[in-house]
Amino acid sequence: MNIIEIILSPVIALLMGLFFLGLARKIMARIHWRYGPPIYQPIIDIIRLFSQKAMSHGFIFEMGIILSLAGSFLVILFLPIGIMCPLSTGGGLLVILYVMLLGPLGIALSGGEAANPNTSIGISRKFILALCYEVPLLLIILAVITHYNTISIVEIVNRQSMSGWSFGSLPLLLSGIAYLLILPAILGIRPFEVVGAAQEISSGPSVEYGGKYLAFNTIEHGLNEFIGIALFVNLFLGGGDLFGIFASFVDTVLESILGVIVFLVKMIIVFVIGLFINAVYPRFRIEQAVKYIWVWPTLLAFVGLIIVIIVH
Amino acid sequence: MSLELLLSIAFGGAFLTYFLGKISSKLRNGFAVLNALALVVVTAMFYGQNIEKPIHISFLNIPLILRMNMVSWFFAITIVGIGLLSIIYSLKYIENEKKLDYYYFTTLFINASMLGTVLCGDLVSFFIFWEMMSWSTYLLISYKGGDRALFAGMKYIIMSIIGSMAMLLGIISLYVNFGTLEITALAAHIQGASLSYILFILIMFSIAFIIINAFWPFHTWLPDAHAEAVSPFSSILSAVLVRKGMYGLYLFMYMILGLNVLNKLTFWGISFNGVFCWIGAITIIFAALTALLQNDSKRILAWSTVGQGGYMILGVAFATSLGMAGGTFHILNHCIYIGLLFFVAGAIEYRTGGIRDLNSLGGLIKKMPVTFTGAIIGISGLIGLPLTNGFVSKWLIYKTLILGGNPLLAFFAFLGTWGTILYGYKFIHNIFLGQLPEKFKDIEEVPFSMQFPIILLSVLVILFGVLPGLPLKMINSVDAYLGFESLQVTLGGIVSETGTLSTVNIFAALVFACFIIGLIFKVSRRSTKVDQYNSYAAGAAVPKDKYHYTVSFYNPLDRMIRPYLKDFVDAFYINFTEFIKNVCNTIRRIYTGYIGNYVMYIVLFLALLILVQLKWSVF
Numbered sequence: 054m055n056i057i058e059i060i061l062s063p064v065i066a067l068l069m070g071l072f073f074l075g076l077a078r079k080i081m082a083r084i085h086w087r088y089g090p091p092i093y094q095p096i097i098d099i100i101r102l103f104s105q106k107a108m109s110h111g112f113i114f115e116m117g118i119i120l121s122l123a124g125s126f127l128v129i130l131f132l133p134i135g136i137m138c139p140l141s142t143g144g145g146l147l148v149i150l151y152v153m154l155l156g157p158l159g160i161a162l163s164g165g166e167a168a169n170p171n172t173s174i175g176i177s178r179k180f181i182l183a184l185c186y187e188v189p190l191l192l193i194i195l196a197v198i199t200h201y202n203t204i205s206i207v208e209i210v211n212r213q214s215m216s217g218w219s220f221g222s223l224p225l226l227l228s229g230i231a232y233l234l235i236l237p238a239i240l241g242i243r244p245f246e247v248v249g250a251a252q253e254i255s256s257g258p259s260v261e262y263g264g265k266y267l268a269f270n271t272i273e274h275g276l277n278e279f280i281g282i283a284l285f286v287n288l289f290l291g292g293g294d295l296f297g298i299f300a301s302f303v304d305t306v307l308e309s310i311l312g313v314i315v316f317l318v319k320m321i322i323v324f325v326i327g328l329f330i331n332a333v334y335p336r337f338r339i340e341q342a343v344k345y346i347w348v349w350p351t352l353l354a355f356v357g358l359i360i361v362i363i364v365h
Numbered sequence: 366m367s368l369e370l371l372l373s374i375a376f377g378g379a380f381l382t383y384f385l386g387k388i389s390s391k392l393r394n395g396f397a398v399l400n401a402l403a404l405v406v407v408t409a410m411f412y413g414q415n416i417e418k419p420i421h422i423s424f425l426n427i428p429l430i431l432r433m434n435m436v437s438w439f440f441a442i443t444i445v446g447i448g449l450l451s452i453i454y455s456l457k458y459i460e461n462e463k464k465l466d467y468y469y470f471t472t473l474f475i476n477a478s479m480l481g482t483v484l485c486g487d488l489v490s491f492f493i494f495w496e497m498m499s500w501s502t503y504l505l506i507s508y509k510g511g512d513r514a515l516f517a518g519m520k521y522i523i524m525s526i527i528g529s530m531a532m533l534l535g536i537i538s539l540y541v542n543f544g545t546l547e548i549t550a551l552a553a554h555i556q557g558a559s560l561s562y563i564l565f566i567l568i569m570f571s572i573a574f575i576i577i578n579a580f581w582p583f584h585t586w587l588p589d590a591h592a593e594a595v596s597p598f599s600s601i602l603s604a605v606l607v608r609k610g611m612y613g614l615y616l617f618m619y620m621i622l623g624l625n626v627l628n629k630l631t632f633w634g635i636s637f638n639g640v641f642c643w644i645g646a647i648t649i650i651f652a653a654l655t656a657l658l659q660n661d662s663k664r665i666l667a668w669s670t671v672g673q674g675g676y677m678i679l680g681v682a683f684a685t686s687l688g689m690a691g692g693t694f695h696i697l698n699h700c701i702y703i704g705l706l707f708f709v710a711g712a713i714e715y716r717t718g719g720i721r722d723l724n725s726l727g728g729l730i731k732k733m734p735v736t737f738t739g740a741i742i743g744i745s746g747l748i749g750l751p752l753t754n755g756f757v758s759k760w761l762i763y764k765t766l767i768l769g770g771n772p773l774l775a776f777f778a779f780l781g782t783w784g785t786i787l788y789g790y791k792f793i794h795n796i797f798l799g800q801l802p803e804k805f806k807d808i809e810e811v812p813f814s815m816q817f818p819i820i821l822l823s824v825l826v827i828l829f830g831v832l833p834g835l836p837l838k839m840i841n842s843v844d845a846y847l848g849f850e851s852l853q854v855t856l857g858g859i860v861s862e863t864g865t866l867s868t869v870n871i872f873a874a875l876v877f878a879c880f881i882i883g884l885i886f887k888v889s890r891r892s893t894k895v896d897q898y899n900s901y902a903a904g905a906a907v908p909k910d911k912y913h914y915t916v917s918f919y920n921p922l923d924r925m926i927r928p929y930l931k932d933f934v935d936a937f938y939i940n941f942t943e944f945i946k947n948v949c950n951t952i953r954r955i956y957t958g959y960i961g962n963y964v965m966y967i968v969l970f971l972a973l974l975i976l977v978q979l980k981w982s983v984f
Contacts, residue, residue, distance in 0.1 A: 066956050101884075107892040108899070113730060113798070123878035128876055147763050148871070150779070155788065158750070161790055162741070164756060165798030169900040173799065173915070180790060184783045191779045195751045195772035204767060254548065257559060259900055265889045269882070339921045358772060365770075 058139040059130065066129040068282075069317060070180045070275025071095045073324055077242075080325065084332045095275070099268045107264025110167045117163025118262075118269045124155025125276040131206070132283050135293030135312025138207050145204035146194060149284075156277060157183060160270070161259050167261035175257020178339050179248040186238040186344040192354035193228045196361045197288050199227055210292035218291040224364045227357035228291045234324070234350040237330055238342065239281040241274075244334040245342050282327075290319050367482060368431040369405050370381060374400065375477030378597040379470055385483035386466030394456055397469045399826060401449040404476070413842070417486055417549065430486030430547055435846040436620070438692070439839070440605075440612045440911025443700045447604045448476040450818035451597040454708055457812045458597055458715055464508070471505045474599060479605065479956045483612055488536045488546040495532070495573075495609075499525040502606060505590045506594045508574055517589035520938070524586040528573035535569030540785055542666075552621045553670050563622065564630060568636065571615050578610030581648040584671045585935040591667035592721070599663060603670045606706040608696055610679055619847040624684060641682035646777035653784025660921055662710045662721045662796065665788050666703065669747055672781055673699045679778060680762040683769055685852040691761030695842045698754040698829065702746035705822035706792075709740045712819070713796055723791065724916045728801025728897065732808040737797045739819035744789040746826040749782060751871050754829035760866055761852075761859070795915040801911065831872045832856055921924065 077091035082089025100181030109115055130140045131149045157179060164172040197219060201209050208220075236244040238245035249257045259270045286292060337345065378400035386393035411433050433441075452472065456782070459468060478501060480495030499522065507518030521616035540546055542562075544555040555563065572583075591599050618627060630637040652672030659665045661796040673695070682693025713726065716733065720726060730737045742753065749755035759782070766775035810816070829836050834856035841851040853860045857869030898909060916924065977983055 082842070103889040106890065108895045109892040110895065110897070110900075111731065112734075115892075119879055119882050122882050123875055126878045126882075127871070140874065147760055148751065148866070151760075152871070153752060154748070158786070158790070162793070162798070165790075165794045166727065167900060168798070168800040168897040169902070173794070173900070173918075176790075176794070177918050178921075180787050181919060184787055187781060187783045191776050195767070195776055195779075198767055199770075199772050201521050205766065219427065241581075255901065255903055264892060265886060266892070268889075283608060313403070342923065343922065343925060358776075362772065 055139060060083070061118070062132075062134050062137050063126050063129055064128075065134060065313065065317075066276055067272065067278045069280040069320070070272065070277075073278045074271070074275050075322070076321070077328055077331075080328050081332055084329075095271060097286045099271060102263075102268035102271075103265050105264040106262075107266055109266075110261065112166075114163050114261075115266075117166070117244055118266055119159075120275070121156045121159025121163065121275050122276075123282065124152060124159055125141060125273055127155065127281075128280050129276065132280065133207055133210050133287055133292055134283065135314075135316045136309055137313065140223040144318045146198060146206050146209075147204055148192070149206065150191075153280065156280075157171060157299040160273065161261060164258040164261065167239065169258045169261050171254040171256075171296045174254050175248050175250075175260070176297070179258065182245065182247060185343045185354045186235045186345065186350075189231050189235050189354040190193045190239070192351070192358045193232050194288070196225060196228045196354070196358040199358070199365060202363050202365075206287055207280050210287055210294070213291040213341050214294035218289065218294075222230055225289070227353045227360065231350045231353040231357060232285055232289060235346060236281065236285060238346060240278050240327060242327060242331040244330075244337045246331075246336050247342055248331060250336060255361040279320075279325070282323050283316075285323060286319045287318060290323075292316060368411075368433055369420065370414060371404070371411075372431070372481060372484065374407060375480050375846065375852070376405055376474070378403070379473035379477050381825065382473055383466050383470035386469065389508055390465065393466065393469060393724050395472060397452050398449075398456070400752065401445065401474065401476070404445040404448050404480075405442075408438070408480075408964060411441075412473075414438075428487070429769070432486035432548075433484060435485045435839075435843045436612070436615055439697075439843045440608070441480055443608070443697065444476060444483070444605045446599055448472070448699060449706050450708075450821065451601050454600070454711070454815055454818045455595075455597040456814050458711055458815060459595065460921055464594075466930045468505070468508060468595075471501050471508070472959060473599070475501045475505065475601065475606070479609060482609055486548050488548065488551070490544070491641075492529075492532065492536055492657075496529060498609070499529065502602070505598050506590050506602075508595060508598070509593065513589075514593040517586075517593040518780035521586045521590045523942075524576050524583065524952050528576035531569045532573040535566050539566060548616070548621060552623070554964065555621060556626065557625075560629060564632070564637070567617060567622070567630070570613065574610040574613035574617075575644070576610070576615070577607060578674050579607060579671050580644050580674055581671075582934045583652050584648070584652070585932070585938050587671055588664055588667040591707075592661055592663040593672065596663070596707055599666075599708040599711070600704045603666065603707060604700040607670060608676070608700065611681070611692075611696055614678075615847065618681075624848060627684065630882060638682040638684055641678055642771075642774055645675040645678035645682065646699055646774050648672060648678075649781035650784070651930070653781045653788070654926055655932070656783060656788040657791070657919055658930070659788070662713065662723055662726075662792060663707070663724075664721075666706050666710060667793055669706075669785065670699075670787070671829050672701055672785070673703070675781065676759065676762055676778060680758075680765060681775060681881050683765050685765055685769065686844060686852060687761055687768070688765035688841055688849065689844045689849045690837065690852045691758050691765055694761065694833075695755075696759050697836060698746065698826075701741045701822050701825050701829070702753075702755060704745040705739055705748065705819060705826065708815070708819050708822070709743060712736045712739075712815055715815065716808050717805065717809055723795035725802070726796045726805075727799040727915060728797070729805065729808065730797040731801060732805065734796075735810055735816050736819060737793075739823050740793055742823040742826050744793055746830070748785045751869065752830045752875065753826050754833070755826075756830055757833040757837075757859075757866070757868065762835045762944050777899070784900060787922075791918050795918065800840070800909075801916060831868055831959050833858065833868055 062077060072092065074095040078094065079089045079092050117131065128149060161176045164176055203209060203214050213219055220229040241248055248258065262270045282324055293316040295315045375595045382393055382397045382400065384867060385396050417433050419430050475498060478494050478497035482491060482498060485491050485494060503518050503522040504520055507514045535809040536546065539551060545551060552811065576583040591603055594602055625637060649672050652668050656665050656668035659668060677692045677695045680688040708823060714721060716873065718728065746755040749759040763775055765780060766778060823829040837852065837854040845851055856868035859865060
């Protein structure tokens with residue numbers, strides 16, 4: 054069972070991540086009154102990119118992108134998808150928070166060696182933005198940990214299927230709203246699209262990638278979207294639970310499959326909401342992003358944490 | 366083997382090295398390395414022993430007592446270990462400087478006196494060794510000469526003396542009250558003392574230890590001293606000397622007072638340990654954000670030393686078995702990776718002709734791959750990325766804070782990590798990545814004697830990160846000596862009822878993922894290598910030498926946070942020294958040193974006396 058999960062969850066994440074990228078292009082096109090590419094376009098692109106010529110800038114340029122992708126796959130092994138969680142006893146949320154660093158760091162190292170000023174500007178922006186949204190994100194995660202009194206994300210999901218989703222419970226409501234406010238920053242979409250700003254700094258960190266590097270970078274981008282949303286769904290929307298109506302098929306294969314489907318549907322809903330925000334907002338400058346995140350989401354998250362501490 | 370022998374080797378070796386240097390420099394270097402190696406071997410042999418032994422040299426009828434236990438051993442092995450590596454590193458690094466006999470002597474002497482502080486069993490010898498350590502450190506910080514090094518040394522010694530005086534006051538008070546200064550006897554006597562007296566003693570000693578540990582608000586000496594000292598010595602300074610303050614806290618908080626007394630020290634709802642926790646949290650945030658603004662490779666590392674101290678005290682002051690294990694392990698880990706990083710910064714200085722300015726370096730990865738590997742492993746350890754040693758100790762500390770019901774402290778600790786990522790990446794990016802300036806195109810890798818410490822410490826960072834069971838078994842026995850429960854560890858992880866950590870699993874998964882992706886990478890179409898100028902700039906040519914985006918790397922953030930990061934303590938220190946300087950200058954106008962002036966003062970004074978006598982006939 055465990056071996057199947059270890060193989061299956063990265064595959065689901067990979068396909069889902071690429072599906073997100075395709076969906077994003079399609080929905081954005083429709084909002085712009087265009088027809089848009091087919092949803093499977095990113096998959097075609099990646100297959101094509103693997104056969105194309107690429108330029109390499111050196112050893113770390115290659116290793117960084119491999120490390121980053123491996124790090125992202127590693128996070129997915131720790132994240133419950135429905136009731137699937139291959140490394141559920143690995144160390145919990147604390148490990149997830151730390152393994153999540155490998156993705157951006159790998160890209161940063163790889164891009165750093167490319168010696169392109171646009172890359173460096175993009176990386177600098179990425180780290181500043183990450184430092185910013187990490188402030189509310191940590192407050193939110195600590196509120197959830199304190200509320201459920203555990204650092205195991207599987208346990209947090211299980212508790213929600215028993216006592217209702219965190220987003221619906223009063224002490225965690227503010228934290229949930231704060232997470233929604235910083236979600237665009239985590240996903241790197243507008244209004245926080247400062248890192249990969251195509252018109253300003255030629256897509257930032259990925260400017261030097263071509264061929265297989267660009268393919269890996271695209272996959273990494275898709276996984277990043279997957280992780281950001283999956284964390285939200287697990288922490289606040291009860292993971293693969295749908296108001297406990299699967300209780301009749303506990304411990305069957307059917308439960309796993311239904312759990313995964315419900316989980317993915319929740320993710321798509323959250324992502325589409327994010328896309329709508331992406332479609333209507335212009336891009337912040339990095340200073341504006343910092344100011345915004347350090348005022349409203351941080352305030353909400355802080356009050357949320359205080360409420361949770363008082364309730365317990 | 367006896368403890369006297371260990372100390373004799375340490376001190377005797379230092380003096381002998383100095384005199385051998387007068388004969389031949391090769392002999393001196395060889396002897397210094399042998400002496401440091403002998404210390405490592407002898408210290409290692411004391412593992413697990415518990416000795417307490419009076420020596421018949423007495424002072425004020427107090428015999429000198431030497432003792433060895435797990436806590437002493439733990440600190441002693443870090444001292445001699447880093448000492449040995451630092452000496453090996455110095456062989457090449459320092460060879461072109463002047464006063465080499467003096468350098469080796471002082472380094473070995475500092476090591477010996479640090480060993481003395483952890484091996485003595487009474488407070489008189491503790492104080493004497495402590496002072497020997499402080500003064501010899503002062504001499505070595507200012508070794509390079511020049512205004513900045515002298516200023517840094519002076520700043521250090523002033524802060525250090527303030528601490529020593531507070532400690533001396535505490536020692537005298539203890540002697541007056543209990544008539545003994547033996548640590549074991551004191552530990553028994555002090556249990557009966559009043560709480561306010563215990564608090565007074567603890568505060569007096571804590572001042573000394575906080576200053577040497579460079580916790581906020583007494584951190585101001587550290588960034589200057591670490592940046593200005595020669596790199597091999599910065600390593601010693603940052604990795605072990607600063608942590609003598611942690612040893613002092615262990616000694617007073619857990620060996621002399623014990624957990625029972627500490628738990629009673631709560632006044633108006635504020636506990637002594639709680640204050641320490643908050644000092645730790647402020648130290649972490651303040652240091653992490655300040656380090657972001659630095660442009661000097663060694664200053665960044667110095668600020669990180671300040672910040673990492675905060676994690677240690679958070680774990681140690683929380684005083685649970687999980688927290689103690691995390692804090693103690695973090696002392697060891699920090700010792701390993703900060704030693705490594707200062708060696709890296711030193712290697713860059715060595716090859717580039719003393720450049721520490723991050724804005725004028727770049728692209729050195731192609732020229733110095735071993736140093737780069739050391740840097741990236743060291744920075745990963747500093748950040749606490751999974752599979753490095755720093756991760757395990759930080760994981761333990763975070764878990765302590767969360768389980769202890771203190772999410773706000775955990776928040777500060779976590780946020781400090783993100784600050785670390787920012788300055789850690791800046792360190793790597795500005796030195797090793799980006800464009801290689803033309804002037805550095807003939808640089809070579811450092812010689813093997815400088816690579817060796819870097820390689821060895823890098824291996825340790827990874828080894829302790831993947832198999833944390835190895836060091837944690839030893840750390841368990843350190844904490845057991847202090848009266849804490851042992852943690853359940855396996856070779857590849859930590860097992861506890863509230864959550865387990867399996868670093869071996871993470872390692873296996875990451876290696877497997879890298880392997881699969883690497884395989885896909887290999888079978889897909891080969892890429893062509895291009896030089897650093899062949900990059901995309903939207904149709905414009907990338908100019909040589911001028912297009913390395915490193916200056917003001919985090920400028921938008923810098924502009925926003927700099928106004929809030931005023932270092933009031935440092936400003937106070939500088940203003941105060943200015944004030945004292947002015948007062949002394951005023952006095953100097955009267956006290957000029959000319960005989961004529963003094964004769965004039967005497968004549969004037971006599972005239973005044975005569976005047977008084979004539980007018981009022983007082984005498």
